[in-house]
Every structure is written in C-alpha cells, then in structure tokens.
Amino acid sequence: METIIDREEDIIEEFSFFDDWMDKYTHLISLGKELEQMIPENKTSENQIKGCQSQVWLNAKLTENGILFEADSDAIITRGMIALLLRVVQGQKPEKIASYEFNFLEKIGLTTHLSPSRANGLVSMVKQIRLYGVAFQGKKK
C-alpha cells in the first residue's frame, strides 16, 4: 500500500502543472464537487466541527485496512481541501496519522486554508483526524 509520503508526492506533482491560481482553484473546486457526499445519518452534531465561515463534518472508523474517514462541508472549496487531506490519510494506520502534520499543503501553496483566521473548520478537522489516530492506536479490528 502507498505510504503517506507517496501520496503527498502524487499531490505535489499534480499541483505542479498549474501555472496560476485560477487553474489551482478550478482543480480544487472540481475535487470538492467530486468528493463523495457523506451519509446524511452521519452528519450528526457530534461529528460536526463548527467553523465561523463554513461547517465541516468528520467521521472515522477503524478497519483491518486502517482508519477510514468520511467528511463533508457546506462550502465547495472546503470540500476540495477535505478531498486533499483525506486522500493522504485514508486507510493509513493509526500510528501514522496520530502525529501527521499535512506538510504537503505548504508545497502546493494552500496552507492559508489552515490558518485559524479563516475559521472554516479545517484547523479543527486536522486536529480531529490526529485525535482519531491517537484514539485508535493499540485498538485491534
């Protein structure tokens, strides 16, 4: 299976083809549109991360193949960001996720989306992803 590093490199290469911000955001928007809708029953207030600007829902379960996440947002660019974040951590082992920093965002110039002033729920989502990693460590499925 691909490691986190492999997947980061894929994304960095994918984004290296874009010359300007418009191409990059067009891609981010289409990723947002393609992201699978979260099952409505899982969009509970427990799974909700309240942002000032956009809402995020995150749910995770431990499987034999690692942690499986599903997430959603009411804003399309936030959904695009979610698609990128999940692509890297999807199905990875808890111990790999527990302290993962999502460093690739800097290389593709999208770190501003994790700035607390955006209040879009993504900062808390990243923390929550790591917390799932911590919580599932040592648990057997």
Next chain:
Amino acid sequence: MKQLNLKHDFPILNQKINGKPLVYLDSAATTQKPQVVIDTMVEYYKSSNSNVHRGVHFLSERATDSFEAVRSSLHRYINTAHEHEIIFTKGTTDSVNLVAHGFRSLLNPGDEILVSELEHHSNLVPWQMLAQVSGAKLTFIPMLQSGELDISMLDSLINAKTKIVAFNHISNALGTVNPVKKIISAAHKAGACVFIDGAQAFPHMAINVQELDVDFYAGSAHKMYGPAGIGLLYGKSEWLEKLPPYQGGGEMIAEVKLKESTYAGLPHKFEAGTPNIEGVIGWGAAIKWIEDIGIENIRMHEDDLLSYARGLLAEIPDVIFYGTAKERAAVISFGIKGSHPYDVGVLLDQMGIAVRTGHHCAQPIMTSLKIPGTVRISLAAYTSKEDIDMFIVALEKTISLLN
C-alpha cells in the same frame, strides 16, 4: 457624481495582495487609518508619552491635556450636555458590558429587557448574561425579511416592566438604518432606558445624542478611522450616576481605606486603571480628519458608490440581495445563487478583493433569513469607483469559476 479622492491619505491601501492592487471593501469590520492618525500616535510616543491625571511634571501635564482635549472634542462632536458624560472604554463591546453589568443591581426578577433581532452578538450576549443574573426576561423587536425592524408592535412590546431597550443605530450585517427616534420615544413613554449601539453609525453620520434624547450611546474609534482598543460610552449624567462602577482600581477612586473606598465622580468612576492614552489621542486626530472632510460629504460619497455598486450587482443574474430596507448605509450584503459565501470570499481574496463573509457576528439574523451567511461589501470615505469596478470584474470571474 462628484467623488471624494482620499486614497493618498491611507498608506496601507497602496499595496498589492496576491499580486493584485488591494481593494479593501471590509470597512465595517474596521476602517483603515489615515497618515495623520498614524503620525499623531507616533509623535505622542516620541514627545509626550507619560501617564495621565497624575504627576506634577511637564510631560504628564501635556499628555493629560491632549487626552482630555479629545474628550472635549467628542463632547462637541456628538453634542453631549456635559464633557463628563463621555466615558472612554475599550470599544463598543466594552461599553455594552459596562452598562449591562451596572444594571445587575437595578433590575428585579420579572423585569424585561427589549433587544432587537437585528443585533450584533455584542449587543445581545451581554443582555442575555444580565437576564440570567437578574432574573429579568429578554424580549425582542422582530426583524422583517427586508431587514427592517417591525416597529408596528412596539407599543405592545414595551410595557411598565420594560427597563431597558437596546438596539443598533445601523445594522452591521445588512446596513439597515433603524428608526431610532421612534423607538426612543416609545421606550421613554414607558419609562425604559434606551441603549444604542452606534458602532456602524459613527463613521457615516453626524450623531447628536441630545437631539436623539438617547440614554446611552456607544461607539468604537477603529470603525471611524481611529485606532483599535478605544471607544466610548455616552450616558446621560443621571444614568451614569445611578450605575455602580464597573471595574475597580486606580483612577476611579476618591478615597481608599483598607476595607472600603469612595469612588471618583464622572467620568473617572468608570475609567479604572491607566487608559489607552495613545488610542484616545489617535482618535482625536481621526475626528479632526473626519471634520475636515465633513461627515455629510463622506455620507454622500458613500451613498453614491453604494447605489452604483448595487446597480452593477443587480445586473448579475445570480446575485441575491439581503437587506432591502428603505434606509441603508455603507453596506451591501448579498449571496450568489448555489454558492456558499465562504467560497466567494476565498476566490475574491485571490484577486486582491477584501470582503467579509459569514454571519457577521449576527447569527440570529442569518437564522431568520435561513442562510449560512452572506458576502458583505462595506464602504468608507476612501472607497473609489475603481474599487467597485474591480470588485465587480472579480465577482464575475468568481461566479464563472464556481459554476
């Protein structure tokens, strides 16, 4: 239209964001500061810095004189009966909290606090806290879908139990200018005290507190070309005398013994501790800057731009306006059909356009309109027609990207 041309006074506006010229359309969040305000504050630290109201030395006297001169300017600027009715606070939010806290000892269970549904959280949450502590009941002036307050019910909403009526002069989220005189007179008929959040009104209109006959009026310097962290509470003397001090400390006392103290008179009773001296002095420069241009000229300039922007926005098929009140000021709140406000804001930012998106700290309004938020552009004296043109071009590009 004859437009003001003031950009050169604002060094911050002369820069590029994401490689594009900055178009700042978020002045209702905070206005930019003219060079004269920045210079005045730097000069204060270079030549006059000293603590006020104490010390016999030259600098302290000079600092105190400059500080009190601003109180005097504000007394004249909003036409209070007395200079001591101007209380310096941290800002509008601090002013609301000062009054709401003071009323803890003046309310009884069963009393009513009437607030409008059109409020910024800062003019709602402190009253909720007061209601919780005192056992008073919160009641509401309803908002119509147009963003206007429904004042047809006012006489039935205000009764002998109503002790406080609190609302804003201009809504930060929708730009509605509220019929303040009508509400004040209805409140006074029932003997209720009136608190007005004037944060959004100060930068756009002349305020005359005696003509309004309002009991309390609050504002912030940073929304009127002055520095952050300083604002005012105007209160009629008789109300300020009735309220107990908000915070204890130096400056607010007359005599201190170990077990008890007596308090200073107005305004010092409400100004515990060393005040934001450079903030007050910078604010003084901002008021002078506004007066040199003329607040009426600023309002006309903004109104012209506002109808220009609204006209252009109305031609874009996907634009939905929020807030259609007859009287509005300096703000257009809108949405794009099928798009989340956050997405619109992120893409506009990529093109150097600064707007506000979200619920604008007024969640109950968004709940009532059944939307997650709006995109808000807000204007100031320095906003130009070119700013609006660049914004419209960027918005059209944004919409095509999102579709």
